[in-house]
Amino acid sequence: MPSNKPVVLHLGDPVKFNTDLYTQLQEKFTVIRPSVEERQREPFLQALRDRKWGDIAGVMKPFWGTGGEMGRWDKELIPLLPESFKVYAAAGAGFDWADVDIMAARGILYCNGASASSEAVADMALYHIISVFRNMQWSNMAARSGNAETFLHAHHNTQAEAHNPAGQTLGIVGLGNIGYTIAKKTHAAFGMKIVYYDPFPKSAEQEAAVGATRCSTLDEMLGQADCVVLAAPGQGGKKIIDREAFTKMKKGSRLVNVARGTLVDEDALVEALESRHLFAVGLDVYEKEPTPRPKLLENRYATLTCHTAGGAMETMMGFEELSMRNVMAVLSGEQPLTPVNKHMMK
Incomplete structure (x- = not known):
């Protein structure tokens, strides 16, 4: 009927x-x-x-x-x-x-x-933030190598370039549900200073709760951050972090992307990483999934996960x-x- x-x-x-x-x-x-x-x-x-x-x-x-x-x-x-x-x-x-x-x-x-995914994605962002500051990918690769010399080399040398996240400046692109959860967790866990870029500003109370300051332009934020986290939605294929954007970032800074791979020019990323202008990168998403750039696969300063940031029950x-x-x-x-x-x- x-x-x-x-x-x-x-x-x-x-x-x-x-x-x-x-x-x-x-x-x-x-x-x-x-x-x-x-x-x-x-x-x-x-x-x-x-x-x-x-x-x-x-x-x-x-x-x-x-x-x-x-x-x-x-x-x-x-x-x-x-x-x-x-x-x-x-x-x-x-x-x-x-x-x-x-x-x-x-x-x-x-x-x-x-x-529904804010907690899981924010947790994955923390994993990558810790990794890019503490040289965790280098340590991980060395531990799995099965080679004693490689193991000991990492054991003796990773700390010379590693830093604690505490007190560092975290720049977040996109302070929506996920971005704000990342800000809350990093501010509470590490005491990181938060700067962000988003066309829709949070209230003064929300900013104060996580110690966040809004930047009027992306370039302004990139120039302040020790680590940049992308938590913005896709932009219809438009790059947020392209070759020019990398030049605006501080030398020795870090990049984490738990948003969309199309937001980053991966060729420019590889160049910035190999020139050491970018110290380290943490990626959960890629420009052309499921195939990250080969040079990222072999780079000990690149922490890679396979688009599983939201992957929790x-x-x-x-x-x-x-x-x-x-x-x-x-x-x-x-x-x-x-x-x-x-x-x-x-």
């Missing part, structure tokens, strides 16, 4: 953790989970053209690894959505695979799961929950929990 309940598309794997919440979602809405075949680009676009799923009111994508088979939500896909479509709620902290400005122009809210559970709660809130006439493009909407 036809249902008069709003239709919600569930894209991706079945819900694993918040099953009671999913039951509530199914009670309030008609939930349809398209198959993997239906989620491929052309079948998905055709299904929208044919109104296969009727007047869709929203989409939930509870996992970052599945549900995105149709590719980018862009100027080709978004106009095919019915007028009834109000919200897209997805797992993940980023949103560079969706044109959220086009969605906003159509009155569609895009919600992400950044707040709590993050997965939170992504799943937020995707459902955002959809339920918006379609019930309430405010979204984690809107990305609300400020773009008329």
